[in-house]
Amino acid sequence: MTSNGEILVIGSGFAGFWAAVAAKRFAGAQADVTLISPEPVLQIRPRLYEASPETLGVDLLPLLDKVAVDFTQGKAAGLDPEAKTVSLADGGELSYDRLIVATGSRMRRPPVPGAETAYSVDTQAEAIALDIRLAEIARKGTAPTIAVVGAGFTGIELVLELRDRLLAHGGAEAAERARIVLIDRADVVGPELGPGPRPVIESALSEARVELQLGARISELARDRVSFADGSSLAVDAVALATGMAAAPFTAQIPGERDRLGRILVDAALRAPDAPEIFVAGDAAAADTGDGHKALQSCQHAGQLGRVAGENAARDLLGEASVPYKQLRYLTCLDLGRSGAVVTKGWDRRIERIGAEGKALKRFINTKLIYPPVGGSVEALFAGSNAALIESFDLLAVEAA
Structure with a gap:
């Protein structure tokens, strides 16, 4: 079947990876999907405070190959929304019909000498x-x-x-x-x-x-x-x-209004209102979770933002109605070292678990839940990219032990 278009995804973090898989799941052979990143690696950023950080990366090439998503190695440097092109730091250039920007965030170093x-x-x-x-x-x-x-x-x-x-x-x-x-x-x-x-x-x-x-x-x-x-x-x-985060610099090239963290204010479909062929996900997006709260720059929100942005980019390309982003469940799970962990539920952060019980849930999240199904089937990867399925998942109902 002849391809109807090209969907580009910039970024190989949680949002970018799941956006690429979701776009391919929905579009199938009707669109080519390409992921652009300096390295084909998903850095398990929520765990980088732990020991052995050299082990905290996932090789994405085998997973992308399984679902027929192409990979281009390079750093996205420029964006021309009118020409619908992305230029790379090495001088290369890629065209798109729909673009998903999932370039993540960077720590804000304090404005002091040294x-x-x-x-x-x-x-x-x-x-x-x-x-x-x-x-x-x-x-x-x-x-x-x-x-x-x-x-x-x-x-x-x-x-x-x-x-x-x-x-x-x-x-x-x-x-x-x-x-x-x-x-x-x-x-x-x-x-x-x-x-x-x-x-x-x-x-x-x-x-x-x-x-x-x-x-x-x-x-x-x-x-x-x-x-x-x-x-x-x-x-x-x-x-x-550990001084907080702001949207990565590439986000500044997307036309539109931004919040104080440099994130693009997107609509319910995660589209950049001033650039209708561009969708924004993860830490680059200032999105309403569906209940009046803004998504946080966190793994918890990034993956779901990516899933919705990826599916909507494919839907838009194929002339289908978009689905609204929503993420109504919100948990905070904070590792407290030898004291276990504290788990809270909701934006008012009601304590649900502490100590060893909290630590078991934190360990489950950090070592299993946030990882893509490495070694899993195409069906497992596509299921993991289904935003509606993930939104129905009740983490607190899962036994972490």
Whole structure:
């Protein structure tokens, strides 16, 4: 059968991968689907605070081959919505009939001197660099000081993993004697998580002997020092940033209105209103979840945004009515290291599980649920790309053990 058009997907994260599979599932032989990314790898970004970050990537080529999605290796650099072309950093150019932008987000480094010298867990490469430094610290066998800047979701998970990260590198003494400091300009930990789970989080931080420096303004960063606006400083062996995210720079080339995070304000079909052939998914999209809340820059929302954007791009190309994006279930599952985890439900974050029970669910999510069915059948991949099927899945009804 002759192809009716070309659907391009930019980005190989959770949104981009599932968008490509969903587009192919719906379009079949009636459209070619091509995924563009610097590497054919799905970085398991929600786990990059953990040990062994070098293992936290999934080779997508075998999965894309199964569902007949093409792969083009390259970095998308330019966009011409009128000509409907995407240019690559190496000078190549690809045409599209429908485009899905799923270029994700990047950590916002604070606007202070030396911010570029700090470690992070924003990408797999950056997480590996931090792990190499932790191994060096562990081998010294002294009492190190490690600072994490940003007491949000990622910062909390990272800081509560650090002693076990040092221990995994053979640094029993360093793990036991380490001074671990969590820094934020906010007056509370996890400000975006609300007051509900905060006592559980604070208890876990206390049990882990994490020192809090809240309401702190950083004036300068160096590899061995954090300097504060009040003139004080903290000597460190390593400093890692977890300072929030914004849409990746490519998103700025899409015509349309943006939110404060640089995300495109999309309609219910996840279309960019000012560029009707472009759909936006994942951390690049400011989308209503169907109940008045905006989707978060998280794996939880990214996958579903990708599924809907992919199907709608194919539907639009083939002249079919679009389906609205909705994602009414919302869970927060925060790893608390040796204290287990805390699981909350709903936007008011009502606590559902804590401790070992919460940890079992977190482990299920991190090691099974968020992974594509590697080694699975075409049918399994297509089922995983079905937004309606995933939306009906009740995670809290699943036994995590």
